[in-house]
Amino acid sequence: MIRVLIADDSSLVRAILKDILAGGDIAVAGEAANGQEAVELTELLRPDLVVMDIVMPVMDGLTAIGEIMARAPTPILVLSASVTDREVDLAFAAIKAGALDVMEKPAENLVGTGVSFAEKLRETVRILSRVKVIHHHPRRRREPLVPSPAPAECRRSVLAIGASTGGPKAVMSIVKALPPGFPAAVCIVQHIASGFARGFTQWLDNESSLKVRLAREGDILMPGEALVAPDDRHMTIAGGAVRLLDTPPVNCCRPSIDPLFCSLAEGKGEEVVGVLLTGMGRDGAQGLRQIRERGGMTIVQDEASSVIFGMPRAAIALGAAGQVAPLDAIPAIITELFSVQGG
Structure with a gap:
């Protein structure tokens, strides 16, 4: 009960x-x-x-x-x-x-x-009600990350983040930690109650050094700017520009993480770093696997730091996780990945 x-x-x-x-x-x-x-x-x-x-x-x-x-x-x-x-x-x-x-x-x-x-x-x-609430997760030692360098003709240009239950605080901790002048565009899909996407976006914008705003049809991905999927629309990227879709829910969600990840895998491939955070269900796992299969880098939040381990677990089971890491280690991993560039 x-x-x-x-x-x-x-x-x-x-x-x-x-x-x-x-x-x-x-x-x-x-x-x-x-x-x-x-x-x-x-x-x-x-x-x-x-x-x-x-x-x-x-x-x-x-x-x-x-x-x-x-x-x-x-x-x-x-x-x-x-x-x-x-x-x-x-x-x-x-x-x-x-x-x-x-x-x-x-x-x-x-x-x-x-x-x-x-x-x-x-x-x-x-x-x-099933979430075990604790004040913090102890920082654990991890092996130093040695990112696979991007090919000389390719530079990582997009950071894609997907999250669900427990995600707003987790996404904030990552976006807030990104350095000024972050050299890539950021795309975010957060499952959140209808009507709260705008407030979530404003909260991220106020707390971080990046410019964060709701995505609009036709927006061009720009370094140092984060775009958040709006209420009740799938966000995809085609030709470096945002497309917002009213197509049916994917994994019972709209916006869904998978359409964003899959579109980036197809269009950007090796240029993408995909991050899948806490959440219920399987959304994002298939798309993250496609990013990895196309040469992109993938990071999945670990069980100990996840509010709900459903989505990360599904991604790991599919072989989509290039690295599994506690939430507090992910910003440093991202920074390393985008500082190790080809060319």
Whole structure:
């Protein structure tokens, strides 16, 4: 049985969430009307997951997340009241503080396009409740990387990153660590709730030395600039330019990582460094294998540092991983790869 604590200052929202969650394999262990109650009940009840509002009295959700992670580390799902700039900024500050994922609060009828909010919430609760939360992963020694130099006529020109559950913080840690003047274009596909891609992009842009923006149809890949796949569109690259597609979901996702990786493998081959991070399922594994088969370099996040090891595990099983590394080692590996150039 999955035990959930609901923290929201609105009794109506708590009642709606309780009605959605209670039953089957999920039980509501408790309810909190403010951040202080959320911290105390988390310590007392030890739930498997906390569903957390951000804007609350007495103690706001952001402060409460910090307290919970310090006193009783627990998986936390943030529910944002809207996708306005302020709410989204708070949501990503919550992820930085330790929350695992973010969703928008339910609409009046609780139903969006396709999958209902209720179904999506229950699915997310099941996934996140299995995550073992720890403060940090110890830095481990690794063998020095000796990248295979690119052929003299080829220079690595694209860094492609794919991530899902637990990905926003992982992607941030990589993008933030890239040096000023990074000599390649960066393409990012992050599975995230609809409406949050723009806020995720702005968060990356604010925190890093690279220019980060949402991809637009026809954008040309430029060194030192990162493009993020927008909501509900596959991002592919053809002839060095972005194509945004409304084609059906791939691996149950849109945007999906595989279309980006496959398009880069076909068009750029040896010029690509592909990175696959934490996430549920298999998305990205096939595309990463194609990058490796076409002469590109591939990096997969290791199990110990992954929130969910599904996608990395699938890539390793397919032989797509040129190197498996802890998250905190990946930025240095990337920097080495792009500094060892042919010509």
